[in-house]
Amino acid sequence: MGLTNYALEQMGFERIPSNLTIEARFQSINVYEARGIVSDKNEPLDPALLKKTDDGVSFSIGDSVNDLCQILAGDNFADDEEKWRAEKKATPPYLLVLTEAPEPVQCVHGYWKQANDEIITYDCFTEAKDALARLENKRASVVVTALTVLLSNEQKPVFFVPVAREVFAETNLGKRLRDFRPEFSAEGYGSSPIVTAEAAERIESALQLSRSLHPKVGYFFGLAIKEKDRLKKFLYLFLVIEIHTHQTFKGLDYSRALSELHVLPDRIANSAADFYIDRQKEAKNLTQRFMWCSILSWREVGDNDVRDFKAIKRIRDRIYHGEEVIEETLPIAEAQSLATKLMRCIQMHSHMASE
Structure with a gap:
């Protein structure tokens, strides 16, 4: 009023x-x-x-x-x-x-x-x-x-x-x-x-x-840094990771990266390349897409980052399934650190592409 x-x-x-x-x-x-x-x-x-x-x-x-x-x-x-x-x-x-x-x-x-x-x-x-x-x-x-x-x-x-x-x-x-x-x-x-x-x-x-950056990445990251509620902050940061992963996955150049990852027999090189590309394009869930982005695009991401992602996602899934979580133990610092690292990979990729 x-x-x-x-x-x-x-x-x-x-x-x-x-x-x-x-x-x-x-x-x-x-x-x-x-x-x-x-x-x-x-x-x-x-x-x-x-x-x-x-x-x-x-x-x-x-x-x-x-x-x-x-x-x-x-x-x-x-x-x-x-x-x-x-x-x-x-x-x-x-x-x-x-x-x-x-x-x-x-x-x-x-x-x-x-x-x-x-x-x-x-x-x-x-x-x-x-x-x-x-x-x-x-x-x-x-x-x-x-x-x-x-x-x-x-x-x-x-x-x-x-x-x-x-x-x-x-x-x-x-x-x-x-x-x-x-x-x-x-x-x-x-x-x-x-x-x-x-x-x-x-x-x-x-x-x-x-x-x-995708506009929604900036939007949810902005909400996260302003949010005082730990649960909301954690979920906003996870949305940043999720949206950025899907956006990166859409832009992956499978054909270009294939030669760096696989040594294909000459006798079946074309068919094998098509097979790998089809398998990558079939990745639907977030974890699969995170892995393909880490393999093909995010060159700064390592095993520890993948472990952090999986741990963060497990907690997000528990929240979405209605399970009780202790807000004080939510890995907010880890989620923000991972989100900023993934976004920083854009800059790393653009520098490498210009060299």
């Missing part, structure tokens, strides 16, 4: 004049704490050099949310950054992702109030904000997923933990319109130092990877 008109008026809101149209182009800023990396003391991360823009999404990494926000949006994120850090218990470096709606929207009725250079409206742009959230899920989540993959390695994974989200808009009245929603998270982790040049190289690779 929303606030009553009386309550809004007591808070300083008033009806938007009947002869006034507010036109606004909405943007969102998502702030993530980058866990697993720290800015090098001798060469701090330079957010201006790390800024990237692609398909309506801009992002950068740095040690100050206000510096990042100035670079991406031309304004501070927090009035007092030190106080903000203390309230959020957030530790740099941060990733800021700015998502911009493609078209402006209009509001002609509702409640508003003006403060200095800002306009605050009450529930006037619900559809616009919902559309922006869908755009974040479609595009921004893929960018965050790709950054997670390219900044992580098997020994030291990187996690982007959501800290805050702000929705705002530039209006036709020359003022900014705002909507703010914070989020919190806390986990243990270790970090490795990173310098601007290394971060820039990985960010560029992540941008390329984001264009190769």
Whole structure:
């Protein structure tokens, strides 16, 4: 239930004049704490050099949310950054992702109030904000997923933990319109130092990877890193593995890989090749497809990864069959590690193909 008109008026809101149209182009800023990396003391991360823009999404990494926000949006994120850090218990470096709606929207009725250079409206742009959230899920989540993959390695994974989200808009009245929603998270982790040049190289690779990932992979990975419920987080991560496996399987080049895997007798080489290809194409279940992808495409995947996959899948199957599982024991770290490794194989494959 929303606030009553009386309550809004007591808070300083008033009806938007009947002869006034507010036109606004909405943007969102998502702030993530980058866990697993720290800015090098001798060469701090330079957010201006790390800024990237692609398909309506801009992002950068740095040690100050206000510096990042100035670079991406031309304004501070927090009035007092030190106080903000203390309230959020957030530790740099941060990733800021700015998502911009493609078209402006209009509001002609509702409640508003003006403060200095800002306009605050009450529930006037619900559809616009919902559309922006869908755009974040479609595009921004893929960018965050790709950054997670390219900044992580098997020994030291990187996690982007959501800290805050702000929705705002530039209006036709020359003022900014705002909507703010914070989020919190806390986990243990270790970090490795990173310098601007290394971060820039990985960010560029992540941008390329984001264009190769299936949209649903980024969507479910984005849901996973924001999810606090361990069961849901685990299932989201498994969906990432499952969708990525099926997508990779569809693109396997059996004929090209066959000569590397089998020595076929010349007397029956063509028929034998057809036989192997037919058997591979008949793979229907996820485990079979995971194995073929591991054999033919994912060159970084080894026996330990296959064992991890089978163990993770057994737990997923138990959940789907209605069996009781202890949420505290769910292998979430292992599932995220495997998911990021499989997605990183796209980058490895593209590098090998270009050489």
